[in-house]
Amino acid sequence: MTILFQQLSNALALGGVYALVALGLTLVYGVMRVPNFAHGGLYMLGAYFTYAVLNGLGVPYVVALLIAAVAVALLAALLERLVFYPLRNAPHVHAMIAAIGVLFFFEAVVQRIWGADFKQIAEPIPGILNVGGVVITWQRLLVILASVLAMLGLNFFLKRTLTGATIEAMSQSREGARLVGIDVNRVGMLTFAISGALAAVAAALIAPIVSVAPSMGEVMNLKVFAIIILGGMGSVPGAIVGAFLLAFAEVFGGFYINLDFADVIGFAALVLVLAIRPQGLFRRGT
Template structure:
């Protein structure tokens, strides 16, 4: 029983990261209907910037993570303005190709600046805790608590602020929102900025227990797309629930079957859920 509880705990840690990344991805899809394949590489860039601020600029951990999120929000806004806004009325495939181009550019840029080698991020939360027979590091505890706080703040933003409700309106009906005076282009800019900031925070949280390297965003973006399909395209609650469901399936399946089949188990779950609910677990609603 303790073994199962440990795997559930590990799944909750991983699910917190998956949910943060997928939530950012689904914000952009909900508002602009763009599948942003570069989202995983914004996550990677956030990890590298946090590492740079920690090691070279001598920031402490939380200021470095928050500063990296601010920088990435600017990068996300710039991408929306320079790359995706001109393609707003083009075929969706053009935006998809553009996002792949951005993905390749960011990976090459990271390799040019920081090199291809694996790097590790230092953390002030290195102690290992033992609670009721379960083992958890302080960093894992920080991941779960910080991710839940971020998602809670995002919920409050979407439900209880004018900008958040405007974002929901644009996601539900862009043309209708424009007719009632909502500045849809600014909302799209905000969605990209928030999306990139969430990806950066997720990377800053997980990097101390995972290695940092230029291609680290590839598997994350594959999982994030699986999650938003499971949860329902464009649904933030769906992205959060889907992230935890997928991570728990990976953790428990890997423990009881084999870690070699973790990814197979995850995508088998995707097929199973879609065979029962083709639109995902939640209806589309940011």
């Protein structure tokens, strides 16, 4: 029973991180109709920025997380301007190839500056919390709480503010949004910035648990693309449900069957869902 709860906390923490990264990707897809293959690169940069700010400035962990989030948000908005905006009228495959190029570029730059070896970020609150025999590390608890908080904040922004509504409006009808006077370029940049900030927060949260390496972006890319395909491209609830489904499949599959099978189980679930519902769990079939 104790072990079950520990696996549960592992799955919730992993799912929270997946959800934050996948939400940004699905928002950008909804607004731009282009899969941003550089998204994993933004996640990876978030981890390195956190590492650099922590070591360089010696600020507290939370401050480093926020600085990394703002920095990656600005970079993501710049990415929209420099890469996606100029290619807006080109065939979609151009933007996809450009995004993959950006991903490799980020990796190369990071490797040049920080090297290819793993970096460690110390846990801000070391140790574990023990509640009646159920053990959870403080960091996992922090990951779960912070990711839930970030998701609630995003939900409030999308559902309760006019600026948030412009993002949903644009993903549902781009021309309709233009006709009511929404500046689609501004919304595009804003959506990229939000996706970058969410990816950086996720990376800063998980970095003390996993190691930081240049290749972490590619691995995350694979997972979050699986998640938003699972949940339905562009769907916000789909990204969250997909993220936790994949995390639970990986953690419990890895625990009860074999750790080596963790990734296989996640992708087997993806294949299964696509065979039954090709449009994803949360997207209306058209």
